[in-house]
Amino acid sequence: MNRLPAVAGTFYPENPQQLHQMLNEYLNDAEATAKVPKVIIVPHAGYIYSGHVAASAYARLKKASDRINRVVIIGPSHRVAFSGLALSNAQSFITPLGFVAVDQNALTSIAHLDYVNYFEEAHANEHSLEVHLPFLQEMLDDFQIVPIVTGEATPEQVSLVIDSLWGGDETLIVISSDLSHYHQYAQAKLLDKATSRLIEQLQYEHIDSNAACGKVPVNGLLRLAREKSLAITTIDLRNSGDAAGDKKSVVGYGAYVIE
Template identity: 60%
Template sequence: MHNIRLPAVTGSFYPDQPEILKTMISDYLQRAASAEKAPQAIIVPHAGYIYSGEIAASAYARLQSKYCRIKRVVLLGPSHKVGFTGLALSHAEAFRTPLGDIPLDAEATASITHFPFVEYREQAHLLEHSLEVQLPFLQMTLDSFKLLPIVAGDCPAELIEELLELFYGQDETLIVISSDLSHFHDYQTAQRLDRQTSRVIEQLEYQLLDYDSACGRVPVSGLMALAQKKSLQIETIDLRNSGDTAGDKSHVVGYGAYVIN
């Protein structure tokens, strides 16, 4: 492979040494509860691992079910570096992490290029961390798989729901949505706001979700719209903030882990 998206935040958001990275993720996963059945979709945070890794592991540990047969991951996260409308694909053949290269799913990519709101935007992927930080967790919990990485700009939930519906329910496909919750409130305020946001997510009231509630509002709302349409349930399995992990409690960021079984 010649066209490889190189990691942008290794060494800052997570360790750049493979063995240290493996040990860190393994420790997080061992402390998380497993499940008999692997979820079909998850929502996970995307901060530095010392802040949100334990919360993300609460969802990823459920992929270790002996019944998990995931071969394709559809991964959506919000754009933090580039402003645009719609959803951004990458021409890369693979995404690299310290744990190796993950091949992109050309077939899955081709199946969504007809949507008018989907375009190739390499700049959206180049420095984006919301997708990248999920990759080592996926590599540690799944066998070989192909990736469909999508960076979300401004896009209505109903359009994302239409795209996700192409993939949801396929036995070998996992949908991963990347999002943090509230930002830079004090500890107690963040707890209150994030509990409210989790209720909104569980009740599938996607019209009520805003950027103050979740930086990944766009892809999260799309998954909520899909769940509403298909009468699915989104379950909160972990809800904490950086004040619970490695940060002080005066200015915290909220993190939640959610699953659709």
């Protein structure tokens, strides 16, 4: 079984050439620093809104294109309500750029946890994982993904899963989240700046779904980062009003790295 793209043609171009061109524009505008991140937190909106922000993190993978061969992607469910974490039996996820293999062995390694279950409905139409795949296909040579959709879950539960999949230099962790939703531009800037401070301070106890729609995976990461004494750095912070959106009602986007 393969998981078909759900938002190609809406969140990003369905035409492979147009998609390549858009990705290259975003990535070429971003700074590719020497330091390759272990973890990135990146937004999951339509590319015209959040593509530049996501690219600011993905561009930093350039020097690890042949080293990273496994990517753990954890994003929140937008379509289906459930408890715990959802896995997929799909052998690959398909995008306009081709097939991305799923590391089923990695999924099996966490499937014994009582809050982790195979639940295809959570994956079928979910965009919070899918939108990251073309960026990864553009930046990495040969890799498998470990796709996880979160429902209601505690920071402790999510941090345990991230820790068990942490791996070494071959593994990248991608946490998918947007920030505030539907505030006026100036208010959103203040709210998202405050949330970014909380993220950098690892204060997961104070981040709710109004601050970050991906609070479940974000807070799980922050809890683990605190345990491991890791530092998170904000590398980009914008909102849809900075791109193609109306400034009367915007969605916030941030990009963060653990190096």
